Amino acid sequence: xxIGITEYGDAGLDFRWENKLNSxxxxxxxxxxxxxxxxxxxxxxxxxxxxxxxxxxxxxxTGYGGTILEPNVPDFKTxxxxxxxxINKGFPKDRIVIRIDPxxxxxxxxxxxxxxxxxxxSKDLGLNRFRISVLDEYKFVKKRLSDVGLSPxxxxxxxxxxxxxxxxxxxxxxxxxxxxxxxxxxxxAKRYPTILKIQGCLSNFDLNLMGLPSxxxxxxxxxxKGCHCLxxxxxxxxxxxxxxxxxxxCFWKRNGE
Numbered sequence: 001x002x003i004g005i006t007e008y009g010d011a012g013l014d015f016r017w018e019n020k021l022n023s024x025x026x027x028x029x030x031x032x033x034x035x036x037x038x039x040x041x042x043x044x045x046x047x048x049x050x051x052x053x054x055x056x057x058x059x060x061x062t063g064y065g066g067t068i069l070e071p072n073v074p075d076f077k078t079x080x081x082x083x084x085x086x087i088n089k090g091f092p093k094d095r096i097v098i099r100i101d102p103x104x105x106x107x108x109x110x111x112x113x114x115x116x117x118x119x120x121x122s123k124d125l126g127l128n129r130f131r132i133s134v135l136d137e138y139k140f141v142k143k144r145l146s147d148v149g150l151s152p153x154x155x156x157x158x159x160x161x162x163x164x165x166x167x168x169x170x171x172x173x174x175x176x177x178x179x180x181x182x183x184x185x186x187x188x189a190k191r192y193p194t195i196l197k198i199q200g201c202l203s204n205f206d207l208n209l210m211g212l213p214s215x216x217x218x219x220x221x222x223x224x225k226g227c228h229c230l231x232x233x234x235x236x237x238x239x240x241x242x243x244x245x246x247x248x249x250c251f252w253k254r255n256g257e
Contacts, residue, residue, distance in 0.1 A: 001215055003202055004033035008252075009237030011043040017236035019224060021053060032210040033203060033236060036060055036099065038245060040074045040082040049089055054210035056101040057091065058131065059083050060199075062090055063107060063116030068148055072245045076116040080123050093126055095209050097181075100257050102135040102249060103172075105165035106153055110172050117176060120247030131181045131201065134161050134188065137248055140257040144248045170195070185228035202226035 003200055004021050021030050036058040037044060048055060061080065065073035074082075087093060098120065103113055137159055142152040154161060161169070172190050173180060181199040182189050187195035199205070204214040207230075220227040221234070242252045 001207075001212065002028050002234060003207070003230070004030045004236040005202060005233050006034070006036050006235070006237045007201075008235050009035050009102075009239045010243045010245060011035035011237070012039035014039055014237050014239060015043070015047060016075050018051075020049055020236045021051075030234075031212055032056075032088060032207075034206065034233075038062075038065070038070070038079065040079060040086075040221050042082075045082070045086050046088060047087065048091060054095070054212070056095045056097065056206050057086070058083055058097045058137075058211060060099040060101055061120075062100055062102065062104075063112035064104070064112075067112070068150070069249060070107070070245060070247045072248065076119055076256060080120055080125070084123060084125060094129075096127055097129045097131050098100060098127060099131045100180075101131065101133045103132055104135050104153060104249075105161045105166075105169050110168060114172060114191050121176075128178065129181070130178050131175070131183075132168065132169075132196075133182060133185060133256065136160065137249070138251065138252070140253055141247060141249050143257070148248070166191070183228050184224055191236060200230060200235045202229045204230070208224045 002018065006017050016024050017033065017035065021033050030053065032054040034056045038060045038248065040059060059079065061076050062070065063076050064070045065075040065079065077246055100113065125249060135153060137152060139153045142156065172191050174195050179195055179197055183200050186198060189198045200219060207214060215232065218231045219229060221231040242250050242254060
């Protein structure tokens with residue numbers, strides 16, 4: 001079995017995932033895919049609805065769209081309104097994940113995440129599956145922040161959030177009646193097991209949602225610390241550069257970094 005995913009790019013901007021997903025020039029064809037996007041739009045909706053292979057859609061929405069962190073990302077109202085359009089056109093609700101990736105754990109941006117979640121609840125879309133991650137702050141991301149006049153979120157040296165910052169994320173998330181899946185955030189999830197569930201972005205649960213059988217295989221195909229994705233996951237987009245969203249925290253390096 002082989003499942004595609006779009007972690008290295010945005011499936012709503014880069015449609016090359018479509019050709020790779022449906023290629024007949026491979027020994028092992030893809031059985032389905034997880035498409036991750038911050039930009040649900042009409043072209044993306046059309047492509048999703050005409051796919052013959054089963055899909056799970058990760059609707060990524062942090063609340064930072066249009067801010068200096070995500071300058072070219074649609075705002076959360078646009079994203080959720082377009083998600084509603086996808087649902088109304090018939091895409092199964094049980095194969096939609098609200099992905100808050102990443103959460104930036106300072107007061108200013110946590111407030112924006114709260115505004116986003118409140119708006120999501122007001123839409124009453126009938127969705128209750130969430131997936132979260134907390135910001136990783138690479139050295140080149142610290143410089144990007146500095147270049148636009150912002151201080152690094154974690155100070156000059158730390159890569160991940162402090163306990164106090166993780167606690168702030170917990171305080172926000174726990175104020176809603178949701179359980180949040182997370183991958184590669186084991187320490188955080190083990191600290192707060194009542195609201196956080198360790199589960200890979202691709203799990204047997206996802207396979208079953210796609211109408212595929214459970215499978216007994218290893219985890220972590222990309223050898224990322226703490227990853228729990230099934231090893232049958234394979235990237236559909238390999239741009240090796242930032243997409244046009246130009247998110248300041250993106251792990252793809254820019255020229256000269």
